[in-house]
Amino acid sequence: MRSVVDREPNRALIGEPGSRHRLQTPALVLDRPALERNIAAMAAFAAARSLDLRPHAKTHKSARIAGLQMAAGAVGQCVVTVGEAEALAAGGIGRILITSPVVGAAKIDRLMALNAEIEELIVVVDQPDQAALLARAAGAAGRPLKVLVDLDMGTHRTGAADPAAALVLGHQIAAANSLDLVGLQAYAGHLQHVADFAERRHDLAAPAAAAAGLRDSLAAAGLAPQIVTGGGTGTHRIDAAQGTFTELQAGSYIFLDVQYDAVALDEAEPRPFEPALFVATSVVSANWPGLATTDGGLKRFATDGPAPRIVRGAPPGATYRFSGDEHGEIAYAPDRGRLRVGDVVECLTPHCDPTVNLYDHYHVVEGDRLVDIWPVDGRGAV
Numbered sequence: 001m002r003s004v005v006d007r008e009p010n011r012a013l014i015g016e017p018g019s020r021h022r023l024q025t026p027a028l029v030l031d032r033p034a035l036e037r038n039i040a041a042m043a044a045f046a047a048a049r050s051l052d053l054r055p056h057a058k059t060h061k062s063a064r065i066a067g068l069q070m071a072a073g074a075v076g077q078c079v080v081t082v083g084e085a086e087a088l089a090a091g092g093i094g095r096i097l098i099t100s101p102v103v104g105a106a107k108i109d110r111l112m113a114l115n116a117e118i119e120e121l122i123v124v125v126d127q128p129d130q131a132a133l134l135a136r137a138a139g140a141a142g143r144p145l146k147v148l149v150d151l152d153m154g155t156h157r158t159g160a161a162d163p164a165a166a167l168v169l170g171h172q173i174a175a176a177n178s179l180d181l182v183g184l185q186a187y188a189g190h191l192q193h194v195a196d197f198a199e200r201r202h203d204l205a206a207p208a209a210a211a212a213g214l215r216d217s218l219a220a221a222g223l224a225p226q227i228v229t230g231g232g233t234g235t236h237r238i239d240a241a242q243g244t245f246t247e248l249q250a251g252s253y254i255f256l257d258v259q260y261d262a263v264a265l266d267e268a269e270p271r272p273f274e275p276a277l278f279v280a281t282s283v284v285s286a287n288w289p290g291l292a293t294t295d296g297g298l299k300r301f302a303t304d305g306p307a308p309r310i311v312r313g314a315p316p317g318a319t320y321r322f323s324g325d326e327h328g329e330i331a332y333a334p335d336r337g338r339l340r341v342g343d344v345v346e347c348l349t350p351h352c353d354p355t356v357n358l359y360d361h362y363h364v365v366e367g368d369r370l371v372d373i374w375p376v377d378g379r380g381a382v
């Protein structure tokens with residue numbers, strides 16, 4: 001009896017012709033050429049506008065992908081949790097921004113250890129008590145901690161409630177000998193998926209003005225921000241044009257998904273990036289005309305968005321829906337083809353970030369060939 005579960009059952013297929021279509025499924029499939037084109041396109045966009053790029057690794061949770069982004073010119077990586085930062089650091093990534101407040105004594109201890117280990121660690125603060133705790137911890141650790149003031153841009157998730165509160169917080173951070181105020185964060189997460197470009201630009205105008213006002217207020221107080229960071233895949237064109245940011249945090253552009261495929265990212269070029277991430281599923285039952293059951297159910301896709309979109313392996317016009325925790329269902333017109341048991345069908349993910357977090361590995365493909373398997377290093381890391 002086997003005592004260890006094989007977490008990489010497809011490794012023997014690496015390098016074999018046609019291996020992309022022979023994967024044991026469900027499997028997370030990453031098209032490396034498309035990934036690299038997306039990385040290059042965003043890097044070129046930022047460089048052409050003299051903006052730094054600090055992509056958000058909450059999307060990919062992978063030191064390998066972070067390394068590709070850094071090699072293309074990124075100045076660092078963003079993460080949400082201390083655990084994600086630790087996972088990237090273990091993979092050789094030395095410049096990391098944690099974009100969500102870090103709380104709790106144990107996590108702050110880990111934060112101080114990481115601050116002593118890597119080249120540059122930056123954290124965000126959105127209220128005075130948190131700033132005071134970090135100041136005491138950094139003072140005890142003996143190494144200053146770089147800090148950004150986080151401004152709520154309308155999401156009401158994190159961030160100081162208004163520019164006035166953020167300015168007060170900036171003064172508090174600057175007065176702490178153990179903290180180094182390096183700038184501000186302003187991320188409008190609630191606007192990333194507004195489909196129409198003009199509507200999204202209109203909705204972003206007021207929060208963008210608030211961020212610019214805070215930047216100017218900090219500068220007037222002698223606290224001029226070195227870094228003004230924010231933006232996302234949905235707003236990066238608008239963020240770059242309005243002139244406040246020094247860097248962009250876009251993350252999902254490397255993969256795309258069904259949600260972002262519905263968003264016009266630019267007026268002139270609505271689709272500057274291409275789908276690169278898919279979930280491969282296999283047909284496990286096909287007893288009814290025009291209906292097939294797969295092994296890709298609710299446990300294999302993020303379910304906070306639209307349905308997965310079939311991109312290859314099924315008859316034209318086929319649609320995907322969930323049929324329980326472990327199964328999916330493909331409906332198609334019988335006169336347009338037929339699905340048989342064992343057929344592999346690939347779907348574009350509904351929402352790429354949380355879908356990645358459901359898998360241990362990326363199955364990296366080039367054309368019809370599996371060329372490598374990469375770990376999802378930060379999966380579940382807190």
